[in-house]
Amino acid sequence: MxxxxxxxxxxxxxxxxxxxxxxxxxxxxxxxxxIFEQTELFARSVGQETDIVSKEMYSFVDNAVPQLGFLANIITEWPDPLKDDEQFEAYQRYVKDFVSGLERAMAADELSKSPANKNALQNLKDRFETLSGTSLRVEQSKELAKNCVSAIYLAIRVAELGDYLTLRPExxxxxxxxxxxxxxxxxxxxxxxxxxxxxxxxxxxxxxxxxxxxxxxxxxxxxxxxxxxxxxxxxxxxxxxxxxxxxxxxxxxxxxxxxxxRPAYIEKLRAELEKVREQLGADSQRRIETNPLRVLDSKLEHEQAIIEKLPRIAENxxxxxxxxxxxxxxxxxxxxxxxxxxxxxxxxxxxxxxxxxxxxxxxxxxxxxxxxxxxxxxxxxxxxxxxxxxxxxxxxxxxxxxxxxxxQGAGETPGGLDVYLAWFGAAAQTAAIGLARRLRDAGFVVELPAAEMKFGKSLGLADRLKARHAVILGDNELAAGVVAVKRLSDGSQQKLAEAELFSYLRAERNP
RNA sequence: GUGAGCGUAGCUCAGCUGGUAGAGCAUCGGUCUGUGGCACCGAGGGUCGCGGGUUCAAACCCCGUCGCUCACCCCA
The missing domain is CATH 3.30.930.10 (Bira Bifunctional Protein; Domain 2)
Incomplete structure (x- = not known):
């Protein structure tokens, strides 16, 4: 994040x-x-067997009954239900809660009484009964428990608990x-x-x-x-x-x-890869079956010479x-x-x-x-x-x-602040508020202090904010009907009437 | 999913063989009530990632967990 x-x-x-x-x-x-779509959309388009779909998607169930979805997640994401008796019992409790929750939700019409849901419920009940009769201490019931757990996962997947949604991977x-x-x-x-x-x-x-x-x-x-x-x-x-x-x-x-x-080429490629199987790394060997094209992507040093001799799709x-x-x-x-x-x-x-x-x-x-x-x-x-x-x-x-x-050095952008409008005294604040609005209307970036500050502080802040100009508006300027504008890069300062200020700032912007 | 490294102030980091939490930078205030960058003085800011354990005592040792970074895998 x-x-x-x-x-x-x-x-x-x-x-x-x-x-x-x-x-x-x-x-x-x-x-x-x-940002999210039905899981089905990505599974179908991107491809069920791709890495994205098989292991990289953020998917969740948009529950009709939130409590059921919560339990379903706990049960199907359980790290290792058969680790010890304590976990095993906790796991059984969750399954039991899930079964009774499912029954209740269906009875209350919160969940559709579809064949899938009825099947899932029956299946879960059966499996839970079998599971209750097992113990991890006995080796053969360990195996039985394992099978029950797989069946429980499956039943929960079959149950229509809500929409399956996925945060878009592309x-x-x-x-x-x-x-x-x-x-x-x-x-x-x-x-x-x-x-x-x-x-x-x-x-x-x-x-x-x-x-x-x-x-x-x-x-x-x-x-x-x-x-x-x-x-x-x-x-x-x-x-x-x-x-x-x-x-x-x-x-x-x-x-x-x-x-x-492509299918013909892939078969040809696969046949050629089989001939050199022994010389390839484990990943590439696996891909001969799953996705021969991906072998071409390999960056392993010792495979390069082999890959160079493989048939090329452009010629096929x-x-x-x-x-x-x-x-x-x-x-x-x-x-x-x-x-x-x-x-x-x-x-x-x-x-x-x-x-x-x-x-x-x-x-x-x-x-x-x-x-x-x-x-x-x-x-x-x-x-x-x-x-x-x-x-x-x-x-x-x-x-x-x-x-x-x-x-490549494109990171730095110059600060965009055109004017820091330093005002002093209540009358000047009123004037400054109006001036700030007219400057902003004209497209200038203006910082207007919200509270009165000491003179030195104010200019110091203008400097640290990397403003290009400080416009100073105090009793003196107000009386004379001008503003003082100071270019902060070199400290030069002049008194201007408002109309002149605008053209001055425009000129400063496009030198 | 696999492997490695790192989590202490806003940032960069120090903190020895366990003994009351530190520096620099940054921030805020003062010297400084009409002119910024400097200097000096001062202040605020921390559940030492989180939880548990060992111990009289844990930032430090042990276990777990979360997060970040880098690499593998794969891809954009």
Whole structure:
């Protein structure tokens, strides 16, 4: 958990504003999305077997009956129910409370009497009975108790205690959901949307990575999958990085094929990996089964030579994918965009296909990817929309971008205080309040002391607040109908009428 | 999920073999009631992350726990 404080927050705002400005010129408009969604949405879109869904989501039950949800959490999150008799008994009490709570809630119609709930209740009752008859002291009932506990977990998951919700781990799924829900396919051409805000993943924080992190992203959804769209969204991305003055941004691209050609490639890859299995590390060996593409991502030194000899997807694309990829590259060329082809660039999310890309920045160590994206033509259909709707998008990791900018020395922003309005005496305060309002109306940043201070104190505060000017308003100035304005950098001071003060300050602002 | 390191004032840190909690910076006030940065003097600010244990006595030793940082895994 982390706070973003001034003056650092100013840099964050600059980054957000740059995105709004640049994306706006490409015809993108902002979509504001909810922070949490139905768990189901992410499970389906991101992919059940990905790390995000299998272990990194913050999910919770939005209970119909809060007490039941509380108990369900205790029971299913119980660290080790079979550790000792004391824990075992406590665990049984919780299960008992849960069963009776479930019965009561169903009787009172607080919980639906759906078949799932009835089954769960019956199952829980049976299991609880068996569990009550076991003891941890006897080895064979230990095994029995273990099975009962698994069954209890399952029954609780089956019970419909309320909505399953998840703090969003990414936003593409939400954008697609909104696109379908609001019938945006009737809009002319492709729909171009951008978003920014916090995302959540459950993991151990480290440099540039947080459990609540921020992304700025954009998506193009609609009937066309023209390679020019891929190239333009990349062009926009680079324009953005240019605007925030990120140095050393490097673009990598790849194509990972489609439903037609990728499965065949994966089998080919798997077969080749089997031949060299013994030479690979434990992680890569495991991935031969789970996700062979990820082996290509390995950064282990001794695997590099092996990986270099593996079959490459670019040489195994179907005709359509090959043509699409070639045209993306040509379109990038038309825009004068330099890129690096990286045949090992694969994505961690299931929904990507064809074009994938990544931007890396300097100063981030091994976490050097600052933006990732790609095409996901099947996702809209997967989530229940029109099969003909195509999609492509990217997400910028704002935390890393800001970190990288700071390391490049963009952190310091000059203090914005134009005027410290030092007033002395009750009559001067009245005048100062009016003057402060007119200065602020004109766009100047003004600090107006809330209570009278001694002269030296007041100017001292103006100095420490890093004000550019002190405007002095006391009895003398009031009588003469002027103010004294002092430039704090060199101490020069002059008396001006109000109209002159405004033009003076304007000139000071734009030298 | 795994491994390592660190938690003492707002910040950076000191605090020896256990014996009443310290410094610098910052803040506030004074010297200084019409002119800032300096100097000097003074003040406020701490459940030593939290809980338990050992001890006559714990910031210090032991156990647990929470938090932060870094790395692994993975990704943005």
């Amino acid at each position: 982390r706070d973003i404080l001034p003056p650092e927050s100013a840099l964050w705002n600059r980054v957000d504003q740059a995105a709004r400005d640049v994306f706006g010129t490409f015809g993108f408009a902002e979509i504001r999305l909810p 936003a593409t799924a939400s954008v697609v959901r909104a696109y379908i829900e609001h019938g945006m396919q009737v809009q002319p051409g492709n729909v171009k949307l951008y978003y920014m805000g916090p995302m959540f993943r459950r993991e151990r924080p480290q440099k540039g990575r947080y459990r609540q992190f921020y992304q700025i992203g954009a998506e193009v959804l609609g009937p066309s999958d023209a390679p020019g769209i891929d190239a333009e969204i990349i062009e926009m991305l680079l324009a953005f990085f240019d605007r925030v003055k990120l140095k050393g941004a490097a673009l990598s691209i790849n194509s990972i094929g489609c439903k037609q050609c 694309l179907c005709a359509e994918c090959r043509a699409h990829y070639e045209e993306v590259k040509r379109q990038l060329g038309l825009r004068g965009i330099a890129y690096q082809e990286n045949w090992r660039l694969v994505r961690g999310l299931d929904y990507y296909m064809r074009t994938t890309f990544e931007i890396t920045a300097t100063g981030l160590g091994s976490q050097n990817a600052v933006c990732g994206g790609g095409r996901y033509d099947g996702l809209v259909e997967l989530l229940g929309g029109q099969a003909t709707t195509k999609g492509i998008g990217f997400a910028i990791g704002t935390d890393r971008l800001v970190l990288s900018l700071q390391e």
